[in-house]
Amino acid sequence: MMLAFFTVVGVIVLAFLVQILWPWLNPVPDRDVNDQMGDFQEYQRLIQEREVMLDNLKDLELDFQMEKIAEADYQALKQKMTKQAGEIFTQIKNFESKHSVFQSIEKDLRSLEA
Amino acid sequence: MWQTITAASFWPQVGKICISLALASAFYALLATIIGIRKKNSFLTSSAKRAIYSCCILISSCVLILWSCLLTNNFLVRYVYEYSNIAMPRIYKFTALWGGQDGSLLFWVWLASLYGSAALFFHRKSDRALTPYMVGVFAVIIGFFTCLILYSDNPFELFPLAPADGRGLNPLLQNPSMAIHPPCLYLGYVGMSVPFSFAIAALFSRQLGNRWIYASRIWTLIAWFFLSIGNLLGAQWAYVELGWGGFWGWDPVENAAILPWFTSSAFLHSVMIQEKRGMLKLWNMSLITISFCLTVLGTYLTRSGVVQSVHSFANSSIGYWFLIFLIFVIVFSAYLIWSRRGQLKSKNIFESFLSKESAFVLNNIMLVGAAFIILWSTLFPSASELILGTRIIVGPPFFNKILAPFAIFLLILTGIGPVIAWRKATRKNLEKNFVLPCIFGVICTGCLALLKIYDWYVLLTGFGAAFVLTTIVMEFYRGGRARVIAHKESWLIALVRAVFRNHRKYGGYIVHIGLVAIFVGIAGSVYKQVYEFDMKKGERKNFAGYSIVLDHFETKDNANQREDFAVLDFYEGNHLIKRMKPARFFYKQPEQPSTEVDIYSRLKEDVYFILGSYAPFIGKAKIRVILQPFISWLWIGGIILIIGGLVSMLPSIGLKLDGRRGSKRS
Numbered sequence: 001m002m003l004a005f006f007t008v009v010g011v012i013v014l015a016f017l018v019q020i021l022w023p024w025l026n027p028v029p030d031r032d033v034n035d036q037m038g039d040f041q042e043y044q045r046l047i048q049e050r051e052v053m054l055d056n057l058k059d060l061e062l063d064f065q066m067e068k069i070a071e072a073d074y075q076a077l078k079q080k081m082t083k084q085a086g087e088i089f090t091q092i093k094n095f096e097s098k099h100s101v102f103q104s105i106e107k108d109l110r111s112l113e114a
Numbered sequence: 115m116w117q118t119i120t121a122a123s124f125w126p127q128v129g130k131i132c133i134s135l136a137l138a139s140a141f142y143a144l145l146a147t148i149i150g151i152r153k154k155n156s157f158l159t160s161s162a163k164r165a166i167y168s169c170c171i172l173i174s175s176c177v178l179i180l181w182s183c184l185l186t187n188n189f190l191v192r193y194v195y196e197y198s199n200i201a202m203p204r205i206y207k208f209t210a211l212w213g214g215q216d217g218s219l220l221f222w223v224w225l226a227s228l229y230g231s232a233a234l235f236f237h238r239k240s241d242r243a244l245t246p247y248m249v250g251v252f253a254v255i256i257g258f259f260t261c262l263i264l265y266s267d268n269p270f271e272l273f274p275l276a277p278a279d280g281r282g283l284n285p286l287l288q289n290p291s292m293a294i295h296p297p298c299l300y301l302g303y304v305g306m307s308v309p310f311s312f313a314i315a316a317l318f319s320r321q322l323g324n325r326w327i328y329a330s331r332i333w334t335l336i337a338w339f340f341l342s343i344g345n346l347l348g349a350q351w352a353y354v355e356l357g358w359g360g361f362w363g364w365d366p367v368e369n370a371a372i373l374p375w376f377t378s379s380a381f382l383h384s385v386m387i388q389e390k391r392g393m394l395k396l397w398n399m400s401l402i403t404i405s406f407c408l409t410v411l412g413t414y415l416t417r418s419g420v421v422q423s424v425h426s427f428a429n430s431s432i433g434y435w436f437l438i439f440l441i442f443v444i445v446f447s448a449y450l451i452w453s454r455r456g457q458l459k460s461k462n463i464f465e466s467f468l469s470k471e472s473a474f475v476l477n478n479i480m481l482v483g484a485a486f487i488i489l490w491s492t493l494f495p496s497a498s499e500l501i502l503g504t505r506i507i508v509g510p511p512f513f514n515k516i517l518a519p520f521a522i523f524l525l526i527l528t529g530i531g532p533v534i535a536w537r538k539a540t541r542k543n544l545e546k547n548f549v550l551p552c553i554f555g556v557i558c559t560g561c562l563a564l565l566k567i568y569d570w571y572v573l574l575t576g577f578g579a580a581f582v583l584t585t586i587v588m589e590f591y592r593g594g595r596a597r598v599i600a601h602k603e604s605w606l607i608a609l610v611r612a613v614f615r616n617h618r619k620y621g622g623y624i625v626h627i628g629l630v631a632i633f634v635g636i637a638g639s640v641y642k643q644v645y646e647f648d649m650k651k652g653e654r655k656n657f658a659g660y661s662i663v664l665d666h667f668e669t670k671d672n673a674n675q676r677e678d679f680a681v682l683d684f685y686e687g688n689h690l691i692k693r694m695k696p697a698r699f700f701y702k703q704p705e706q707p708s709t710e711v712d713i714y715s716r717l718k719e720d721v722y723f724i725l726g727s728y729a730p731f732i733g734k735a736k737i738r739v740i741l742q743p744f745i746s747w748l749w750i751g752g753i754i755l756i757i758g759g760l761v762s763m764l765p766s767i768g769l770k771l772d773g774r775r776g777s778k779r780s
Contacts, residue, residue: 005119009131012172016135019168020142023160044240045323052324056390059536062616065596066589068535068543077537 046092053085122190122276129179129270133220133263136172136227139165140257147249159246163234166249169256170227177224180217180269184210190276193217193269199282199703201673206288212296213283215417215432216269221297222413223259225304230256233308233333241329247315255307258439266432282703285675291351299344299371303409305337306374309381310406313399317450322395322457327385332763334378334385334402339759341375346752357709359642359722359740361748364513369492370412376485377405380478383531387471390536392461396451397478399458403447408485410440415492466538473531477524484520488513518571525578525633528626529585550588555581567641575637579630586623593620613761621762628755635748638719643741646726651733658741660721661685662694667730676700677710680725680735684714696725696737717750719743 018025060081064074119127143165150158180193184207189195197210197217212218230252234245263269286292309330316326348371349361362368381401387394414436451458464471491508498506533547558580559573567573590609593616597608613620647655649664661684668679679697683690697710714721719741726736 001119001121001124005124005127008128012128012131012135012175016139016168016172019171020139020146020161020165022164023157027157045325048323048325048328052389059390062593062596063535065600066592067546068533068539070540070542073538073540 043092043095046088046095050085050088050092053081053088057081057085120190122188123272125179126183126188126191126270126272129176130268132172132175132179133260133268133270136169136176136223137257137260137264139168139172140253140260143169143249144253144257147246147253151246159249162249162253163238163245166227166234166252166256167231169260170231173220173224173227173256173260176220176270177211180211180220181208184208187280188276189278189280190272191269192271192273195273195277195280197280197283199280201703202282202288203674205290205293206283209287209293209296210283212300213287214269216263216267216271218296218300219259219263219267219432220269222300222304223256223263225300226252226255226259226307229304229308229333230311233311237329241312241315241325243319243321244312244315244326244329247318248311250318251311251314252307258435262432262435266435279703282674282701284704285699285701285706285708286355288701289351289355291347291354295344295347295351298340298347302337302339302341302344303371303374303412305333305340306378306402306406306409308333309337309402313402314447314450317399317447317454320454320457322399322454324389324392327388327398330402331382331385334381334405335759335763338375338378338382339756339763341371341378342752342755342759345372345375346749346755350749350752353745354711354713355708357711357724359644359711359724359742360639361745364491364510366492367412367416369488370408370415373412373485373489374405374408376481376488377401377408380481380485381405383474383481384478387474391471393464393471394475395460396455396458399451401478401482403443403451404482407440407444407447408489410436410443411489414440468534468539468544470531470534470536470539473527473534477527477531480520480524480527484517484524487516487520491516521633521636522571522574522578525575525630526581528629529578529582532589532623532626533585547585547588551581551584554584569640572637572640575633579634582626582630586626589623590620617764618762621758621760624758624761625755626758628751628753628758631747631751631754633751634744635746635751638744638747639742641743645739645741647737647739649735649737655737657739659686662723662737662739664733664735664737665693667728667733667735668695669730673702675702678725678728678730680728680737682723682737684721684723694723696723698725698728715746717744717746720745 057078060069060074060077063069064071069077143162146158146165147162149155150160150162180191182188183191183194184198185204187194187198187200193214193216194210197214198207202210206213210217212221230248234248234252237245237248312326312330312333316322345368348368352363352368353359353361378401381398384394384398384401388398414433417433417436464475466472491513494508495505498504529551530548533551535543555577559577562573562576567576590612593612594605594609597603597612598605601608601611603611643658645655645657647662649655649662651664651666654661654663663683663685665681665683668681670677670679677697677699679695682694682696684692684694692714694712694714696712699708699710700706701708709724712723714723722740722742724738724740726738728735
């Protein structure tokens with residue numbers, strides 16, 4: 001019984017060690033913390049801001065259709081929000097074009113190395 | 115520590131090893147994530163995350179082992195001996211896992227590890243920058259609980275020799291509600307640790323934009339959902355099992371369970387202001403921290419012996435550890451929030467008092483104010499004992515009186531919030547949206563007055579209920595109509611699409627309908643009537659248009675309990691409605707009596723029968739009858755609230771957790 005017990009405990013401890021040491025045992029480049037982290041976060045922030053702006057515009061439209069807001073206020077707010085959304089769209093576009101340049105340079109370098 | 119390994123002690127000993135490894139794993143996760151973040155070492159942060167997954171697997175193994183010990187009557191394990199016995203039904207052997215302190219701590223940390231692993235897994239891509247910090251938060255929480263289990267309340271503690279039978283679970287806990295109520299409450303309590311971990315991660319990493327809000331929103335909703343179910347089931351258990359005819363006694367432990375519900379409800383509203391308008395960032399951060407602290411406080415109150423309650427565990431030394439942990443969390447979070455106050459400033463300002471933002475802020479003031487009053491009144495007896503040496507009890511009448519205005523104001527805000535516009539509501543908008551609800555409110559109040567109901571709380575509840583329901587119906591109608599006009603859809607399709615395209619908003623409205631029904635149920639309790647009869651066999655007693663006849667007594671006996679029933683014929687006029695069987699059960703292990711009520715339930719009212727003292731050999735019994743108007747609406751409201759919660763969150767699962775929604779649009 002003691003042998004069975006220590007075998008079970010040994011297997012559990014071994015499995016535990018393999019589990020936590022896996023990043024070193026199988027060193028695949030971790031995408032979680034990569035060099036382009038800062039860029040990725042900025043891009044993600046812009047995407048989220050765009051989503052919020054679109055949601056807000058959708059809500060504004062719905063509020064107007066449901067007659068919760070006066071037409072003058074609706075027009076003024078829509079203009080302001082559309083302008084803000086436009087700025088975010090431009091930033092995203094700039095980011096994406098810059099990113100695609102990075103990607104193509106990297107691709108060229110890799111093909112040269114090969 | 116080590117005993118000779120036998121067949122009975124084999125798996126409990128493995129359980130001990132697993133819990134020790136879980137502690138080591140949590141400690142490693144904390145250390146590895148701190149060093150990994152500082153050194154920007156992705157191997158270490160990844161390993162730390164895997165250590166949290168390990169904790170989850172190891173603690174899950176412990177739970178399975180303890181369940182297996184309970185189901186196989188392994189009385190060598192002290193916990194199994196104390197909370198189970200051979201005669202107990204299988205379902206209660208299963209629920210005994212959370213019936214005692216040691217098991218409930220294990221259950222708690224198991225849920226924390228499951229929540230932690232799920233949050234880290236689902237957000238591994240979308241919130242890469244936050245997850246290493248979240249690992250740290252979960253490592254501290256899991257580490258604290260496993261420490262308590264290992265050094266104070268270990269459910270795998272063994273006797274030198276196994277007793278023949280166990281002491282059995284407390285009879286009050288042998289109720290179907292108790293199979294679901296504690297897990298739901300724990301899922302709610304522990305669920306708060308996920309949004310808290312997001313908040314701390316955002317504070318540490320200084321990423322104080324809206325991302326942590328988007329990521330944690332669904333988790334707060336899940337925690338809130340389970341807290342709601344847990345509290346409703348607790349009320350239902352109190353109503354059916356405690357045999358006093360009430361559903362909420364403002365018991366300290368009940369109060370502790372409702373406190374995070376209030377603050378998380380406030381958060382779910384105020385978070386919309388941050389999302390839409392970039393405001394209340396500091397407030398939201400504080401609210402989620404307070405909600406988590408309240409869950410720890412609730413656990414402290416239940417386990418420390420500071421408060422006296424039917425629900426609390428006996429005085430236990432671990433209460434002090436919870437207090438230390440609570441102080442640590444408060445000081446640490448307060449420091450972090452204070453140090454980042456500059457980044458938590460609002461982007462915008464309130465443009466008008468007549469706006470949705472203002473309505474939500476008022477809602478928050480009411481919810482947090484109510485939570486503060488409940489907290490203060492719950493702690494007051496202990497505080498008075500500490501300062502004055504006399505325990506000054508704050509009873510249910512105090513709570514009812516002081517919280518009633520808050521409740522009414524909240525009910526009316528429930529109607530104002532959905533229809534008032536963001537930023538600035540015009541006079542025309544106010545007229546258009548509030549005239550009809552006010553008319554219906556006044557009509558409802560008038561009808562109640564005609565029925566000779568003059569209690570101010572009931573009248574205002576009637577006004578509020580009609581007001582809120584009208585605004586919600588208007589919202590559904592206008593939402594549907596907007597689609598009918600814009601998309602030329604049929605009414606039914608327009609309504610269904612409006613709900614599913616804005617499931618969060620309309621789910622919230624359904625929750626509000628549930629709340630209205632709950633308010634109606636609570637208001638009905640104002641007109642509760644109690645009758646007490648000393649009855650002889652064959653005797654008829656009349657009350658409120660009904661009558662009962664004591665027909666005979668019945669006794670059933672099984673291995674777990676003896677059941678004595680008084681069989682009553684229940685009449686409305688001369689029409690026999692139902693044969694009622696209120697009872698007294700006598701549990702054999704532990705030897706303890708229990709009152710089992712019988713309820714005749716209708717939408718209009720419940721007729722609630724309780725068997726008091728009785729003497730079958732001379733055919734006499736004391737019967738208590740309680741008429742509870744509209745109480746069924748409380749449970750119906752609960753079901754509607756659960757449906758609303760599901761509508762709000764179900765479509766989000768899988769769609770938003772990993773941030774795919776953004777990439778879909780892009």
